[in-house]
Structures are given as structure tokens and as C-alpha cells.
Amino acid sequence: MKFFTLISAAAGLDKRQFQQWFVREHAPMVLERARGLKRYIVNLVDTQPPAVDNIGFVAPDAPAPYDVITEMWLGSPLEFKDRTRLYGSAANADEVEKHLAAKAGQVSSYRVTEIIEKDRTVPRVGERTSGLKTVIPLCWKPELSDDDGRNGWQVHAAIALRTHVGMSKYVRNLVEEVLTEGAPAYQGIGELHFAAAADMRYGMFPSPHALEVIAFDTARWLGPVAQHCCSEWVLKL
Amino acid sequence: MVKYFTLVTAAAGQDAAKFRQWFLREHAPAMLRHCPRLRRFVVNLREPAPAIENMPRLEEAGGTRRRYQAAAQMWFDAADDFIDHARLYDSPTAGQAIGEALAARAGEVFTCRVTENVEKDAHPELAGERSVGIKMLTLAGWKPGLTDREGRLAWQVHAPLALRTHTGFSRYIRNVVEEWLTPGAPDYRGIAELQFLTVDDAIHRFFPTPAAARIIEFDTARWMVSYEGAYFAEYVLKK
Numbered sequence: 001m002k003f004f005t006l007i008s009a010a011a012g013l014d015k016r017q018f019q020q021w022f023v024r025e026h027a028p029m030v031l032e033r034a035r036g037l038k039r040y041i042v043n044l045v046d047t048q049p050p051a052v053d054n055i056g057f058v059a060p061d062a063p064a065p066y067d068v069i070t071e072m073w074l075g076s077p078l079e080f081k082d083r084t085r086l087y088g089s090a091a092n093a094d095e096v097e098k099h100l101a102a103k104a105g106q107v108s109s110y111r112v113t114e115i116i117e118k119d120r121t122v123p124r125v126g127e128r129t130s131g132l133k134t135v136i137p138l139c140w141k142p143e144l145s146d147d148d149g150r151n152g153w154q155v156h157a158a159i160a161l162r163t164h165v166g167m168s169k170y171v172r173n174l175v176e177e178v179l180t181e182g183a184p185a186y187q188g189i190g191e192l193h194f195a196a197a198a199d200m201r202y203g204m205f206p207s208p209h210a211l212e213v214i215a216f217d218t219a220r221w222l223g224p225v226a227q228h229c230c231s232e233w234v235l236k237l
Numbered sequence: 238m239v240k241y242f243t244l245v246t247a248a249a250g251q252d253a254a255k256f257r258q259w260f261l262r263e264h265a266p267a268m269l270r271h272c273p274r275l276r277r278f279v280v281n282l283r284e285p286a287p288a289i290e291n292m293p294r295l296e297e298a299g300g301t302r303r304r305y306q307a308a309a310q311m312w313f314d315a316a317d318d319f320i321d322h323a324r325l326y327d328s329p330t331a332g333q334a335i336g337e338a339l340a341a342r343a344g345e346v347f348t349c350r351v352t353e354n355v356e357k358d359a360h361p362e363l364a365g366e367r368s369v370g371i372k373m374l375t376l377a378g379w380k381p382g383l384t385d386r387e388g389r390l391a392w393q394v395h396a397p398l399a400l401r402t403h404t405g406f407s408r409y410i411r412n413v414v415e416e417w418l419t420p421g422a423p424d425y426r427g428i429a430e431l432q433f434l435t436v437d438d439a440i441h442r443f444f445p446t447p448a449a450a451r452i453i454e455f456d457t458a459r460w461m462v463s464y465e466g467a468y469f470a471e472y473v474l475k476k
Contacts, residue, residue: 151455158397216390220459 002114003080004173004189006137007068008105015067018103019044022068023233026099031235033087033096039073039237043230047132050201054211064228065106069135077111081179108183112173117157121169121193129232131168132197136190139223149187150174152221159217163210166203169193193232238276239316240353242412242428243309244376246344253306256342257282260307264339265474268309271331274324277312277476281372281469287436291444293454298378298462300423303345308374308469316350320418347422351412356396360408360432368471370407371436375429376464383460388426389413391460398456402449405442408432425464432471439468 009018027042034040045067074080083093100107123129140149157172164170171191178185194200205211247256265280283306313319326332339346362368379388392411399409410430433439444450457463 148455151452154452155394155398155456158401159394162397213390213393216387217394 002112003072005070005109006066007107009067010105033092036079040235041071042233043069045228047229049229050197052204054205054208109179110175111177115172117170119169123234125237131195133193133230133232135228136225137186138188138225141223166199168195238312241311243348244305245307245346247306248344267335271327274318278474279310280472281308284468284470286468287440291450293450295463298464348418350415354411356409358408362473364476370434372469372471373431375466376425377427378462405438406431407434
């Protein structure tokens with residue numbers, strides 16, 4: 001079972017320093033305490049996306065609201081929701097949460113269903129995965145039901161695989177449950193990996209027509225999105 | 238190459254089975270004999286529809302249902318090789334005889350030029366023989382309110398979903414209608430060819446699960462109206 005946590009640095013903190021602190025200090029603490037973690041990935045929103053070919057007429061993305069995005073895999077919802085079970089004891093949970101609260105601003109967690117549409121990446125534990133990864137929290141168009149939004153994304157997946165030929169990995173995460181009170185009500189989180197910046201630049205929209213067909217399709221189901229261009233750190237596999 | 242579809246109903250009072258046999262055994266060979274620029278020629282004859290499992294509800298277009306008994310597919314190097322009867326037939330006499338024979342037996346005959354998009358092709362064919370399995374032709378229009386461009390884009394989006402979902406088909410071709418050459422033709426904008434190696438593949442693996450049917454129903458409801466979906470036996474008469 002997979003969980004996403006979207007984290008922004010506290011107001012006034014340098015984002016780069018926050019990201020380095022997270023991956024060097026906080027994430028190891030989580031790994032040490034959360035013994036039930038099956039997999040753990042930390043994504044730092046620290047990467048400048050390349051100028052993507054053929055993207056001329058698409059409206060610019062909103063600024064990325066998060067600085068760190070984590071992915072955790074556990075055996076059940078309770079293993080995440082029950083902080084004592086997650087971190088081994090109430091004292092451990094207090095320690096980890098205080099550690100994060102000292103530097104983080106907004107922290108929003110979600111339980112998701114992961115649908116891996118493509119995966120040609122070769123992750124290595126403890127290392128930065130080569131290339132870049134975009135993480136895209138998203139909502140359906142407001143007038144769509146959740147079923148229609150999910151169906152719209154399912155249809156999209158097939159044309160995305162055909163069109164975005166530069167992707168090395170494509171994962172659709174359907175949000176099943178918003179776990180943090182007051183968190184944005186995202187309905188999905190997309191992950192697109194590219195083995196190199198050039199693959200994103202030239203292989204996202206390989207032709208003007210590729211952009212036309214994707215723009216046509218997404219206009220039917222996708223609401224506003226914020227793209228987070230990340231470096232991926234696989235800390236437990 | 239330029240591709241044409243001709244859809245043909247039997248004239249009122251004609252026995253449908255006899256009409257189909259005439260089309261295959263007499264009309265098609267005459268075309269082959271007298272159309273020297275015909276590069277590829279496929280004749281499809283209507284078959285009973287199998288009972289497809291999990292068949293979704295597709296939005297139907299209004300208007301007359303036609304029971305096409307034959308559908309011919311013809312490829313030429315250039316449009317003039319078909320449109321100009323002086324180029325299509327090897328003699329005016331032959332052209333006139335073929336036209337008159339067809340007019341005497343056929344009811345409605347509609348011809349269009351299409352752009353062929355081959356999405357999948359794993360279906361074997363042997364010239365002069367009936368191809369194995371069964372072929373479905375779907376005559377589709379766009380949902381009211383969509384422009385032709387939007388309808389084409391929506392079908393393009395649909396194609397990889399269809400490839401992923403309809404696991405049983407061995408060939409999938411999207412023919413986008415570019416122009417109708419015969420007056421009074423229905424407003425078909427696309428002709429889909431879905432071919433199956435066996436009838437069982439059509440029955441069980443066209444919509445392998447209820448979920449497969451639901452996603453196709455969801456998607457097609459956004460852009461497609463179906464005028465007809467009919468099954469045919471395919472005869473590749475010239476490769």
C-alpha cells in the first residue's frame with residue numbers, strides 16, 4: 001500500500017537547505033524508526049526542467065507548491081495512520097514529527113492506488129536515480145464525478161504512453177484517501193520519469209501534433225496541475 | 238496509395254446470400270479483369286453477428302439502418318485511377334457492363350475515400366482465399382457538437398486504449414473518411430476494421446471483462462455515434 005506526503009519548507013527557510021536537511025538528516029531518521037517501511041523514496045523538487053520542444057501554446061504551469069515529496073510503501077493503511085505503529089513507539093513518533101515540524105511548513109499525506117504504466121528505470125538504493133522525475137498532483141475538471149475523472153485518466157494513459165516516447169517510467173497514483181486535515185483534495189498524482197533531460201525535451205511532445213492530441217484529451221478531464229521537477233532518491237527498495 | 242471503401246446493399250427483393258455470392262464470384266472478378274490500375278482489392282461479405290460477451294452500450298446514430306451485404310476496399314496509386322472511369326476500366330464497354338450489372342442487383346452503393354491508419358496488423362492473409370476468422374466493420378460518426386477535427390482527435394486518443402482493451406483482435410485499422418464520392422451517403426466519418434483470428438476471439442476477447450466494456454463505453458460516449466456495426470468474411474482478392 002502506497003502513501004504520498006507533500007511537504008513545503010517552513011516560511012523563511014532556504015528551500016535548498018531544507019531539501020538537503022530532509023534527505024541527509026530527516027529521511028535517515030524515518031528509515032531508522034519506521035521499521036515496517038517496505039519501500040521509501042524521497043523526491044527533492046530541486047531540478048530545472050528543460051525547455052520542452054513543441055510546448056509553445058500551452059499555458060505555463062503554476063509554481064510548484066512543494067519542496068519535498070515522499071513515497072512510502074507499507075503493509076496496510078493502519079501502518080501509516082497509526083503513528084505508534086509507523087514509528088515503533090509514541091516516543092519515536094514524537095521525535096520524528098517534532099524533527100520535521102521544526103523545519104517544514106505544510107505537510108499533506110495521501111493514500112493512493114499505484115498503477116505502473118511503464119517502468120524501464122533501474123533504481124539503486126541510496127543513490128540519486130539518473131535523469132529527472134516530474135511529480136504532478138492533479139484534480140479532475142470540477143464538473144466531473146470521481147469515476148469520470150478516473151476513467152478520463154485511464155483513457156489518457158494509453159495515449160500518453162504512445163505519445164510521450166521519452167518517458168522511462170510512468171505511474172498513475174489514484175488518491176483513495178486524504179489523510180491530513182485541510183490538505184488539498186488532489187484526486188491523482190502522476191509520475192513521469194525521464195532518463196535524461198534530453199528525453200524530456202525531445203520526447204515529451206515529439207511533434208506539434210503530439211501536443212495537439214494530448215492537449216485535446218487532457219482538456220476533457222484534467223483540472224489545473226502543478227508540475228514538480230525532482231531528483232529522486234530511492235532510500236529503501 | 239489511395240484507399241476507397243464501397244458499401245453495398247442488395248436491391249429490394251434480392252436474396253441476400255445469392256447477392257453476396259454474385260458479388261464475390263462475378264462482380265469482383267470482373268473488377269479484377271477490367272481495372273488494371275487496381276493495386277489491392279479486398280471484398281467483405283456479411284456474416285451473422287456473434288454474441289459478444291460484455292458488449293457495452295454504444296450510442297447509436299439516428300436514421301435508417303442499412304444492411305450492407307458487401308463492402309469492397311480498393312487501393313490505387315492515385316485518386317484519378319479510381320475517379321476517372323477512363324483510367325479505372327480498361328475499356329468503356331467493360332466499365333458500362335460492370336456498372337449496369339451492379340445497378341441491376343444492388344440497392345444502395347456508397348463510396349468514400351479514406352485515410353488508412355493501421356494500428357495493429359497481425360492477421361494473415363492469402364490472396365484469393367477467405368481470410369481466417371471474422372472482421373467487424375464499425376461505421377462511425379462524431380457525437381453532435383464535435384467538429385471534424387475534434388472527432389478525429391478523439392478517435393486518435395481512443396486507438397491505443399482500444400489496442401490495450403480489445404485483446405482479441407489481430408488487426409485494427411482506423412479509416413478516416415476524407416470525402417464521399419456518391420450522393421446521399423450517410424454521414425459516416427470513420428470506418429473501423431476490427432479483425433479476429435477466430436470467432437471465439439471476437440466473442441470472448443473483444444471485451445474480455447466488464448471493466449473493459451465500461452472504459453470503452455465511457456470513452457466512446459464522449460465522441461462517437463455508431464451507425465452500424467456488422468460482421469463480415471474477408472476475401473483478399475489482390476494483395
